[in-house]
Amino acid sequence: MAPSEQTSNETDGVCHVADGGGDPLRRLTQSGASSPLGLALCPVTLKFEDVGYKVKLAQGECLPTRKLIVEKTILTGLTGIVSPGEILAMLGPSGSGKTTLLTALGGRLPGKHSGFVTYNNHPFSSSMKRRIGFVTQDDVLYAHLTVSETLTFAALLRLPDSITRAKKLEQAEHVLNQLGLSKCKNTIIGGPLLRGVSGGERKRVSIGQEMLVNPSLLLLDEPTSGLDSTTAMKILTMVKGLAKGGRTVVTTIHQPSSRLYHMFDKVVVLSEGAPIYHGQASVAMGYFAAVGFSTPVAMNPADFLLDLANGIPPSKIDSEDQGEGNSLEEQDPKLVHQLLISAYNENISPRLKAELRSTPSTPNQYSVACRSRVEEEWGTSWWEQVRVLLKRGLKERKHEAFSGLRIFQVTTVSILSGLLWWHSTISHIQDQIGLLFFYSIFWGFFPLFHAVFAFPQERAILMKEQRTSSYYRLSSYFTARTLGDLPTELALPTLFVLLSYFTGGLKPTFTNFTLTLLVILLNVLVSQGLGLALGAVLMDVKKGTTLASVITLVFLLAGGYYVQRVPSFIAWLKYVSFSYYCYKLLLGVQYGEGDVYGCGTGLCRVVDLPAVANVGVGNKGRDVGALVVMMVGYRLIAYAALRRLKVR
Structure with a gap:
């Protein structure tokens, strides 16, 4: 081959391959890999040898404070090879380790596994990660x-x-x-x-x-799960076309029809985490017949393989139908499993390992061209990620944030509040104070319970896009989420104050109205931050809402309205309650030193009223600062919790 035909270069982590001439691999690559970007595939030969995986599980009570830790084997002795243009299907019953093996091949398995997995004879790396497409079972x-x-x-x-x-x-x-x-x-x-x-x-x-991203290696976990046979056929036909374009495809599949089975190039059959067959799909039936497991009737090869993986040979089923006795080997699935493992180790394993060592990877120029620059960990810049995520988040969450139900809820409560406190005056000072406290608790707890759901509901999306596929940085996602929540979370409290402030008889000046609105909006952001922190730390809606209920009750009681003479040993609670600071600021906005109300002795100063004097109306700057610290602090806790979030 001429030197000019062997050249390859890389721009932005994607390889550009020159004209392949008579190279069949290059013709295969270019025939199905064209795109508007003018980028060709970098073919990848996937090899794995003696892959094993164990996990530690807590089982039973050993001591009152300690549990017995046992080690469970998930995979053992898995070896195989898949070349560009081929589809390798993993078959086996539920719990046989198919998804675990697929996850290991994609470099996404938590912890360490034994054995070796290589891509063009290179170990897994961040550059290879960007060339792997991983489609999970759940969409x-x-x-x-x-x-x-x-x-x-x-x-x-x-x-x-x-x-x-x-x-x-x-x-x-x-x-x-x-x-x-x-x-x-x-x-x-x-x-x-x-x-x-x-x-x-x-x-x-x-x-x-x-x-x-034009992946070189495409991994699919149960792509036909839950689909009818016709739709499953369409999906697999599409996948077959993608493989013919030069991609290496590995898929798990539970129980394919015979039509689907004959579309696979290679098959791996797993039984209790161990291989019982690896080879061409078309000769699997012949292999098992040669080792003593044949079926006298025509049947779907996939059904036949799954029966064997479960330790049930066809001869047992036939004899049961005829009421005949069976040998011990046919009756005991464990013995059948051992026979299949022994046959695999004797007939397939040596040949497969020899093939693994003798089969060359894709030509060296491909493996060189397919190595992305290390610094290209992310597809695009931080600001661009924030911009795209912000736009996407607004499109997705506007349906929930501005749903008819939420608008109805807020509007109804605001109108009812205006009617209950209709044109209350300072002579009804206790009623006005009650309205201000209602503002603080409603717009402290309503956004809190809504925010608790945020991260638990988006956990699957975050795990897929940020942790496993590296769509974006976590800081980009968190920033976009924070900015995107501002219009959706602040619009409804603004509407609420507009509808209830003036009808409630509060000071009808623009300054007082604006300051009251700003205090409530700040309170909303603090409350939302606490909800985000609870959701991120617990990642469980039920636990989050339970803990939020306890916290809201504590803050409610410590807010300074219900209990005015709090014992000194528990008085510190009000200093961690955002409801307390919000209520105190709302009082300070409405009432000054010169405001008076009618009392039994004539006119009394509002600031001398026990309900007001106990809280106070001074030190507004300190109170605002406390709320700002809480607003930032809760979000930092949420971000730190997301960084520690583990893929499960």
């Missing part, structure tokens, strides 16, 4: 975004800054057309309670998100 997508918006935002986040925005949008459109999603491009994704695209279309969108 983790935003329900209110359309198909087109989902792929567009993913393209803007994942493709490098050196590619223009127009080209990124063109790439998203190209993938959308390639996966046959044009007809539903403007349909929302939908969810359990929201009608959207079909299950097959949702799965194609998940695959499309990975196809945007």
Whole structure:
């Protein structure tokens, strides 16, 4: 081959391959890898040898304060090889280790595994991570975004800054057309309670998100789960076409039909975490017949393999139907399992390891070209990530933040408040103070309980996009989330104050109204920050709402309205209560040293009223500072908790 035909270069972490001439691998790569970006695939040969994985589990009570830790083997002795253009399917019953092995091959397995996994004879690295497309079994997508918006935002986040925005949008459109999603491009994704695209279309969108970066290695976990046979066939036909474009494809699948089975190039059959077969899908039946497990009737090869993986040979099923006795080997699944493992170790394992060592990887120029620059850990800049995430977040959350139910709830409460405190005057000082305290508790606890749900509901999205696929930095996500919450969280309290302030008889001046609104908005941000912190630390809605209820009750009692003579040993609680500071600031905004009200002896100063004097109306700057510290501090706690969040 001429030197000019062997050259390859890399721009922005994507390899550009020169004309392949007579190289069949290059022709395969270029035939199905074209895109509007003009980028070709970097083929990857995946090899894994003696992969094993164990986890430690707590089991039973050993001592009153300690549990017995046992080690459970999930995978053992897995070896295999997959070349560009091939589909390797992992078959096995539930719990056999298929997803664990797939996760290990994608470099996403928590902890360490034994054995070796290489990509073009190189270990897993951050540059290789950007060339792996991983499609999980559950489609983790935003329900209110359309198909087109989902792929567009993913393209803007994942493709490098050196590619223009127009080209990124063109790439998203190209993938959308390639996966046959044009007809539903403007349909929302939908969810359990929201009608959207079909299950097959949702799965194609998940695959499309990975196809945007033109991955060299595509890993799919149960891509046909929950789909009818026709839709499953369409999905796998599409995957077959992607493999023919030069990609290396590995998929787990539970119980494929015979039509699906014959589309696989290679098959790995797992039984209790151990391999019982690895080889061409078309010769699997012949291999098992050769080792003494044959079926006298025609049947789906996948069903046959799954029966064996469960320790149930076809001869046992036939004899049971005929009422005949069985040998011990046929009756005991453990003995069947041992026989299959022994046959694998004797007939397949030596040949497979020899093939692993003798089969060359893709040519060296590919492996060199496929190494992205180390500094390109993220697809785009921090500011661009914030901008895209902010726009996406506003599109998704506006349906919930400004839902008719929430607007009705806030509007109803504000109108009712205005009617209950209709034109109250300073002569009804106790009523006015009650209205101000109601402001502090309602707009302290309403946003808190709403914010507790934020991160637990987005955990799956965050794990997929930020931790496993590196769409964006965590700081970008958190900043965009914080900024995106401002218009959605501050609009409703503004509406509330507008509807209830003047009808409630509070001081009708622009200054007093503005200061009251600003205090309530600051209180909302503090309360929301506490809710975000609780949600991020606990990552459990039930636990979060329970703890939030306890905290709100404590803050309510320590707020200075219900209990005015608090014992000294517990008086410190008011200094950690944002309700206390908000209530104190609202009193300071409404009442000054010269304000008086009618009392039994004539006129009394408002600041001398026990309910006001106990809280005080001075030191407003200190109170604002305390709320600002809480607002920032709670969000820092939430961010730190998200950084420690583990993939599960």
